[in-house]
Amino acid sequence: MSGAVPEPPYGVREMSTRLAERAYQRTEITMSELPERVRALFEGPNFAHVATVLPDGSPHSVPVWVGLEGDRIAFLTGPESRKARNIEQEPRVAISINAQDQPYTMAQVRGRVTECLEGAPAWDIIDRISRKYTGKPYPQRTDRVVFLVHPDRALDRQFA
Numbered sequence: 001m002s003g004a005v006p007e008p009p010y011g012v013r014e015m016s017t018r019l020a021e022r023a024y025q026r027t028e029i030t031m032s033e034l035p036e037r038v039r040a041l042f043e044g045p046n047f048a049h050v051a052t053v054l055p056d057g058s059p060h061s062v063p064v065w066v067g068l069e070g071d072r073i074a075f076l077t078g079p080e081s082r083k084a085r086n087i088e089q090e091p092r093v094a095i096s097i098n099a100q101d102q103p104y105t106m107a108q109v110r111g112r113v114t115e116c117l118e119g120a121p122a123w124d125i126i127d128r129i130s131r132k133y134t135g136k137p138y139p140q141r142t143d144r145v146v147f148l149v150h151p152d153r154a155l156d157r158q159f160a
Contacts, residue, residue: 033071037156038107041097042068045133048097050075052086060086066097067129072148073109076126076138079118079145087113093149104159111151122146 034042042048051061062083064075073095077084087093091113098106117125123138125146130138138144 034068034109034151034154035156038109038154039068041099041105041107041156042066042073044099046097046100048075048095050083051094051096052083053090053092054082054086055089065129065133066095067125067132069125069148072114072150073111074125074129074146074148076122076129076144076146079143084145084147087116087147095149102158105157106159107154107156109149109151109154111149111153113147114150115148117146117148 046066047063048066049061050064051059054060060082064077067074075095093111093113095109095111096106097109098104122145126144127137130136
């Protein structure tokens with residue numbers, strides 16, 4: 001063995017080059033508002049998953065309750081949670097959500113956290129989100145914060 005790195009299988013290098021070129025040519029579109037079908041999923045009592053980036057660069061995904069504050073997506077967490085610490089280092093997030101009553105209806109949103117609310121403003125949102133899911137205010141009056149996500153890209157799909 002000469003210690004040389006083996007060549008990738010036929011076509012992998014070409015595919016990698018095409019993907020890199022396509023990624024380079026892609027431009028991010030700033031959204032002015034969420035599409036109506038995406039809004040409908042976030043307005044309903046549907047569970048979402050928020051993906052953040054761990055310090056080592058790997059993904060971290062957790063289920064969350066969500067709501068809308070204007071055109072921003074709101075979710076709550078503890079201020080010392082893993083996702084809060086991840087967001088402090090890297091504000092970009094991805095959120096997936098599916099309809100509870102139609103699990104093949106889903107949306108994906110990529111964006112960035114633009115604001116973190118604490119205190120009374122946060123609790124107004126937390127209680128509003130809790131009522132959507134449980135019919136009652138949030139039961140634990142422990143440390144909680146609300147993150148507001150500005151969506152950069154959104155898409156929705158309906159399968160089956």
